[in-house]
Amino acid sequence: MKKEVVIAGAGLVGSLLSIYMAKRGYKVKLYERRPDMRIAKAEAGRSINLALSDRGLLALEKVGLADEIRKIAIPMHGRSIHTLDRSVAFQPYGKEGQYINAVSRSELNTRLLDFAERCGVKIFFNHKCTAVDWKKNKITFELSGSEIQASGPVTIGFELFFGADGAFSATRLQHQLQHDKFEYHQYYIDCGYKELTVPAGPGNSFLMEKNALHIWPRKDYMLIALPNPDGSFTCTLFVPFEGELSFQKLTTEEEVTVFFEKTFPDILALIPDLTQQFFHNPLSSLVTVKCYPWAREDKFALIGDAAHAIVPFFGQGMNCGFEDCRILGELIGRYDDDWKKILDEYQRSRKPDADAIADLAVNNFTEMRDKTADPQFLLQKKIEARLHEKYPDKWIPAYSQVTFSPQIRYSDALHNAMRQEAIMQEVMKTPGIEQVRDKDEFLQAIVDRLNVKPLTLNP
Numbered sequence: 001m002k003k004e005v006v007i008a009g010a011g012l013v014g015s016l017l018s019i020y021m022a023k024r025g026y027k028v029k030l031y032e033r034r035p036d037m038r039i040a041k042a043e044a045g046r047s048i049n050l051a052l053s054d055r056g057l058l059a060l061e062k063v064g065l066a067d068e069i070r071k072i073a074i075p076m077h078g079r080s081i082h083t084l085d086r087s088v089a090f091q092p093y094g095k096e097g098q099y100i101n102a103v104s105r106s107e108l109n110t111r112l113l114d115f116a117e118r119c120g121v122k123i124f125f126n127h128k129c130t131a132v133d134w135k136k137n138k139i140t141f142e143l144s145g146s147e148i149q150a151s152g153p154v155t156i157g158f159e160l161f162f163g164a165d166g167a168f169s170a171t172r173l174q175h176q177l178q179h180d181k182f183e184y185h186q187y188y189i190d191c192g193y194k195e196l197t198v199p200a201g202p203g204n205s206f207l208m209e210k211n212a213l214h215i216w217p218r219k220d221y222m223l224i225a226l227p228n229p230d231g232s233f234t235c236t237l238f239v240p241f242e243g244e245l246s247f248q249k250l251t252t253e254e255e256v257t258v259f260f261e262k263t264f265p266d267i268l269a270l271i272p273d274l275t276q277q278f279f280h281n282p283l284s285s286l287v288t289v290k291c292y293p294w295a296r297e298d299k300f301a302l303i304g305d306a307a308h309a310i311v312p313f314f315g316q317g318m319n320c321g322f323e324d325c326r327i328l329g330e331l332i333g334r335y336d337d338d339w340k341k342i343l344d345e346y347q348r349s350r351k352p353d354a355d356a357i358a359d360l361a362v363n364n365f366t367e368m369r370d371k372t373a374d375p376q377f378l379l380q381k382k383i384e385a386r387l388h389e390k391y392p393d394k395w396i397p398a399y400s401q402v403t404f405s406p407q408i409r410y411s412d413a414l415h416n417a418m419r420q421e422a423i424m425q426e427v428m429k430t431p432g433i434e435q436v437r438d439k440d441e442f443l444q445a446i447v448d449r450l451n452v453k454p455l456t457l458n459p
């Protein structure tokens with residue numbers, strides 16, 4: 001008999017996990033603390049749109065959803081870099097035909113919930129998990145909205161339970177509080193973020209290049225923008241919380257306007273109600289969470305952000321959570337219903353990969369903010385792109401390994417990225433590099449520095 005599965009959190013990862021489990025023949029109950037976003041048009045969570053890339057798409061493909069989601073996505077073929085002098089330069093993300101996808105978080109979540117229900121998943125909204133009794137295998141939910149009962153909170157039993165309740169997971173806390181030697185690390189970066197909207201132009205036209213992720217890199221500050229199907233763009237503004245020019249100091253309309261005039265002059269004309277948006281929209285923080293163990297015997301595991309929250313600078317948090325579901329799906333296939341083995345291997349294999357993408361994401365923060373406008377960095381990227389073109393199996397830029405190569409584990413991508421970066425740091429010291437950069441012997445000498453070892457492939 002297959003165990004009955006309970007999942008806390010019907011966000012992106014919990015919903016996809018429920019589909020994987022239902023497709024494997026499990027009876028699944030999905031509990032979500034918020035109201036049904038499809039009826040209440042409730043706030044879907046952090047960030048209005050997201051970049052979905054090949055790892056996420058592969059996980060969706062395994063349950064037959066990739067084509068449906070591609071239809072609601074906008075391809076972004078590269079970065080449009082906006083400089084202070086208002087010029088815009090386009091940097092492709094990878095080779096011809098490689099791109100990432102802007103997708104609305106609420107639309108994606110809605111499709112996943114609809115599909116989960118079609119697969120037989122029973123969803124309970126307004127159910128907030130507040131306590132877990134690991135000895136008796138019982139979970140308690142506080143009810144809200146239309147679900148409130150005179151008798152108070154509801155307690156249910158469980159056989160197999162997943163915590164997919166996000167970065168500030170209540171299930172993780174319950175696991176941690178009743179676990180000997182539970183490791184927990186949480187780091188905040190010094191920047192906060194606010195979302196702003198560039199409205200659509202006449203007839204839902206796009207006021208900037210539609211098929212690109214826009215970046216305004218300004219060392220201490222950064223603005224990015226992703227396109228939405230209605231012609232608007234969702235911008236995310238990253239600014240330090242404290243310091244000389246920080247969110248703390250941007251307290252009046254005039255201060256905000258002057259800041260934008262000096263830092264992002266071209267955006268002012270695109271957002272007529274900029275200051276209203278700035279003061280109305282919430283300021284949020286960005287956290288990395290690393291913890292272990294993720295699993296408990298044969299009955300519980302954390303998944304998605306609940307297991308590994310990361311900063312968004314590689315656009316991989318959701319993609320990584322979707323990959324968790326895919327790997328778990330493969331392990332169910334391998335070990336049948338032996339959940340002790342499945343969960344042991346799930347956490348053992350995913351933990352190094354989650355740690356690696358967490359570190360890569362923090363590194364990419366510096367790269368996006370400080371370096372995307374630096375000519376030396378751009379030259380390095382051009383040389384690396386040329387190396388990839390000439391030696392596609394030997395030199396794969398770190399971004400491509402993470403974004404377009406789901407067969408490469410994140411942990412290998414990190415290792416390879418560090419090795420390649422060390423080599424490039426030396427190479428960039430070559431005198432007269434501009435003159436030799438396209439020469440065959442120059443490129444060959446770089447590749448020769450790689451002591452190529454076989455990669456461990458994802459299952």
Ligand SMILES: Cc1cc2nc3c(=O)[nH]c(=O)nc-3n(C[C@H](O)[C@H](O)[C@H](O)COP(=O)(O)OP(=O)(O)OC[C@H]3O[C@@H](n4cnc5c(N)ncnc54)[C@H](O)[C@@H]3O)c2cc1C
Nearest residue numbers: 009011012013033051129165166304305315316317318319
């Ligand atoms: C600004 C920003 C931009 C991002 N951009 C990208 C991107 O471009 N690409 C990408 O791949 N990732 C991106 N991410 C990361 C991505 O948002 C997360 O990795 C992803 O949402 C994780 O999904 P999840 O289901 O694990 O968690 P969540 O999306 O947080 O979902 C958790 C769900 O659990 C529910 N819940 C919480 N507590 C309880 C409880 N006690 N009981 C029951 N339910 C509960 C919540 O209401 C929510 O529905 C970004 C993140 C941020 C902050």
